[in-house]
Amino acid sequence: MERVTPEREWPLHDVASLRRIEAEAAASLSPHTLMQRAGLASARLALALAPHARNAWIACGPGNNGGDGFEAAFHLKTWGLEPVVTWLGTADRLPTDARASLQRAQSVGVAIQPDPPARYGIAIDALFGIGSRKPLEGTAARWRERLSTGGVPVLAIDVPSGLDADTGRGLAVRATHTLTLLALKPGLFTAGGRDAAGEVWFDDLGVAGGIVPPVARLAAEPAVEQRAHASHKGSWGDVAVIGGAPGMRGAALLAATAALHGGAGRVYVGLLDGDAGTLHGQQPDLMFRDPDRLDLDDMHVACGCGGGDAVRARLPRVLEAAASLVLDADALNAIAADPALQEKLRDRGEGRPTVLTPHPLEAARLLQVGVDDVQRDRLQAARLLGERLGCCVVLKGSGTVVAAPGALPHVNPTGNARLAVAGTGDVLAGMIAARLAAGRPPLAAACEAVFAHGRLADRWPAGSHLTAAELARAVHLPGEVSLPPSGWTGAR
Template sequence: MTDHQQKRNIISLPHSVFSADWVRENEKQGARQIGVSLYQLMERAGESAFLLCRKLYPDARHWLILCGHGNNGGDGYVIGCYARQCGIEVTLVGCGDEFTLPPEARQAREHWSNNYGPVLPENTAWPEHCDLIVDGLLGPGIQSEPREPYASLIHKANQYSAPIVALDIPSGLNANTGSASGAVIQASQTLTFVALKSGLLTGHARNVTGTLYYDALGLSDWVMEQNSSIQRVTVTNLKQWIKPRSPCSHKGDHGKLLVIGGDIGTGGAIRMAAEAALRTGSGLVRVLTRAEHIAPILAARPELMVQELTAEHLDTGIAWADAIAIGPGLGTSEWAKAAIKQVSASEKIMLWDADALNLLAISPDKRQNRIITPHPGEAARLLQCQIQQIENDRLLSARKLAERYGGVVVLKGAGTVIADENHHLAIADVGNAGMASGGMGDVLSGIIASLCGQGLSPFDAACAGCVIHGGAADIVAWRQGERGMIATDLLREIPTLVNP
């Protein structure tokens, strides 16, 4: 173990996020600033990955290391050398020849060859059994579908029963967008280097990265000095947004929220949004809905104020409210369109969700006092494109929505993206697959709108709301598992998160 390694540990994930393009263009400057060469940086990466593999899989005695033609492959050669020094059996497969490699990777390959024998070509038969696979095939520079022989190697690795540790990013995953247009490594763990890349946190990334680890390779101070346009937000950020309350405060100090929706047959949606707002800390919540839903909602949650949605009640409610949420269960009938038209005249902070977004797609407008919370299907309607185009680059899609519709955008999904017109961008690194059930979006709407009513800026309310929502789901998953989670399960966990 080197002196550098003794002074350094793999640290928790940072909150600053960068594009892979930025890292590739600037890491040489960072290395120069701390007085190391790119080859020394590669040695650090390989050593870090080797130690992580040893920690995670101490009983693995035969490693299969797959090395591509870039610097990720160079990391793989370094790992192979460390493994052999420790008596581990290594099958090392390299793509291409040494003359196609960058200088640093070529040096690492030559060190392997001079000490441990030739690199096996990509068409080599693999051992029938190995304990661990290290993926150093394709790095964060890939922008398209993997070509041969990489596609075949990726498919072959995924078919093995051995766990896979990916270096920097799973091969085939776009490090900027989190999309995967072809073959992609299904990693058990991913160790990323220097800076956290945006493509590791959203899109298809959740399916393929496994547990994510990070090592700055000694560049953490330099990385912290850089301006990042993307922030990773988690439950650890809640203290910066949610402050203790004054012992002398009263219900009027904590936000009056008007919640509008719940056409016939969808009263549950508006009830969940309204109760989520109460659980998030709203002082008063008023619901405007169909007359048929008034008694059931009051019976279920008597703390709510519930009235029939009429033009008169809506005028009164808008004048009374500090913030407005419209859309859960709203439908697209004339009743819904009239409500949207009336709300649109207000300058108060508002959140539009669900059918309010479908109506917005029909009659688009741009305004600064609105948060919109589309899922990918609604986002595609708002941008008049295909869902796959949204998912291919979720960060760009969120930016486009903010440019076209103004205000703040919450693009829901695995790795929810929050964006505004001022080029602020955040990725909510919370949540789990149990959230793929009806009503989750209604709960999110209530949480975010409640925070707006309590005085947070729309962007901060959106970030904090997404973290509370996903964090509550993570608590539920920890307690009971993901399968069978329903939206109302989150309600009892919200108070834990809004009292950090």
């Protein structure tokens, strides 16, 4: 059993591939082995989470997830606790393994009651696992609420009940911890998954992974970037930011600042408000140019950031010329509304890589669906968009998904709601452009920047509000320690 951390990349398996792993494992093991291992691991983790608990509430469901719960109750009882099981199922419909575990729990005197105990030191959510496909109702919904608001540690076995393991949708138990079994599931890490799952732990139940290919990966922390002594500003590429229509200059400056701190050799800014004069002295590291005169052929362009309607007219040239390209915000909306621009985007092909950074609404416009359709299956939406437009797609939000044609999608494990302030998306666009300028392939550039962006938010000083301007100044190369931006007062 181990805690899931981003020190390495983790394979993610959907329910269909998990069923294959289960079947292959079950064929080589004696019956009931996997459930016994699952229940023992759950009981051990529960005890570690609440070492002083005297009693536990174990909410068991009608299937094998409930069986894991009975098995955990059996162990907790033999270790001297007083577990109380509430059970949603019926004996006649209980799967064989779960029935064996129910009998084991009953044989050591585990109490099975209709209602949860008034007080308990820890709760175990064993209502539903990967077999859950519909919203919780009735008693299950009531127990979900009770589990989520009990004020004690809640350990979800395999998946928080109510959560769709593939997509992270569904009103689910809010666990403090989830022990997921056999393989990690994408739904634990995107959409509602991160809020429901809490801290994720993993047990492979002694079944060697790797037999069934994953459907996605949980991204890992990027390696430290070593820059050769014999390099110069040209080695680290030129980034051009095109955006900043009247009243929205700040967005372009955020992207440019982030690109600069993210390691770009030179950063140019082509403002669309036609008046950069006043900014030259205030932003001495940035080079302001007429956007129509920038020579984009060798440049890594971030386009859109605060571009408003004015960006539309620039897009044909940007799409034709930019060596590599990050398209954000208004650029994406313009492309969504114009099939000719979509065609130009597809024409860029692999030779001139493009990264799109839509938030869910922008992705919905590009796919011509509703935002709920995107959020219902974020992995699928990102994959589909990438394939349709021949681009790498960064679908932002909690558990950002990065997908590119022909590659396994990545789910990003960093970031938090502190990023939900205006301008942080512009910062991300600049960071990705800097990684492209450093020569990274688009999927790697996007994954590294998204990870670093979220990591900055995760390490933001407690009590200090995150702003996009400070975030942009805190950006640094992979592996380097960030300097606090000027004005930071919070303890680190």
